[in-house]
Amino acid sequence: MSALSPPELERLRARFPILDRRTYLNSCSLGALSLDAEAYLDDFRARWHTMGASAWYEHWMGRLDQLRERVATLHGAGATEIALLPSTSAALTVVAESVPTRGRNRVVCTTLDFPTLPYQWLVKPEIEVVFLDSHDGVGIDPQQFADVVDDRTLFVATSHVFFSTGFVQDIRTIGDIARRAGAWSLIDGYQAPGQIPVDVRAAGVDFYTSGPLKWLCGGPGLSYLFVRDDLIQALRPPFTSWFAAKDQFAFEVDRFEFRDDARRFEMGTPALPTVHTALGGQEALASVGWERVFERVRLLTNRLIEGCLARGLSLRVHDDPARRSGIVMVSHPDPAGMVRHLDEMDIVVDHRPGHVRVSPHVYNTEDEVDRVVDALSRGYT
Ligand SMILES: Cc1ncc(COP(=O)(O)O)c(C=O)c1O
Structure with missing residues (x-):
């Protein structure tokens, strides 16, 4: 290289x-706006002007697939493991709500995480959020997770990169600690893909959230949720949308079946302008x-x-x-x-x-x- x-x-x-x-x-x-993102946006506008709703079937559904695929490649995941949601907070909520508690009532976070992560459980009186404090004000030693994660732990929920110190956590070790205790690992990766390598499968984490806004130069309005392949079908979110339905365009009003892939976690029409700028931003960076x-x-x-x-x-x-x-x-x-x-x-x-x-x-x-x-x-x- x-x-x-x-x-x-x-x-x-x-x-x-x-x-x-x-x-x-x-x-x-x-992340800065690129000419590439603008070109995608121009294409979106032009099709809206010239094709109207027919652009949905001929172009825009394909753009969603294209984005899920590119995001998957960048994260070391498969396209069927990626769901598109409106924000990181929404993606975290989807995860927090979709997982059965199995009698567990603790979530382990750190004082350096972005607040929207622990907020997901601070609003639940039945859950105790355990905060790990940083000894040096910059990072957390993985041993601190090992010391508190046990058979009461529902989630180990923490960041890949801390937004306020730039510290990169060893998410593989954190994922192992969670797995050994039978807890789920949920990683907020908003500050990681685009600036450091990410390989969610090699890390062995269960859930990973990220998005185009920051290091991927794709603008606001979308987030990416990775759910580990062999977990997807075991989870049944208690809310849903037609994007999560097995046959979205059958328009069956009286029966519902979840899709088999991570799109079962999607919550309706994604922000299409951002789908376009996200493709352009990622492309501009990937070009080098x-x-x-x-x-x-x-x-x-x-x-x-x-x-x-x-x-x-x-x-x-x-x-x-x-x-x-x-x-x-x-x-x-x-x-x-x-x-x-x-x-x-x-x-x-x-x-x-x-x-x-x-x-x-x-x-x-x-x-x-x-x-x-x-x-x-x-x-x-
Ligand atoms: C690490 C991290 N997680 C989550 C968020 C918030 O994401 P959202 O506004 O999409 O919920 C931010 C900041 O913007 C962040 O830096």
């Missing part, structure tokens, strides 16, 4: 117009080769971290580079003010409590990384 050459990087950058105008280092909030994408995110992240440390900035990142990802938290007394100041300099980053959050993607340059390091170290008055 070779690194992107300067002309290759230039060609890639030309596909993301925001990079012409701004130093865009906020892909963990919203995923391994090179991951390698470049690593390279830029390390440069960012080293640059910050050399300027005496304090960071919330893990010591072990293998556990880091393209989310770098820079400690700051007034993160919102700093983000506004950087915005005036056309540098787009984000903030979370106590920190400025910087997230470089494959399309960023070393100069852009150096620019944000420089601006952060100068501060503002």
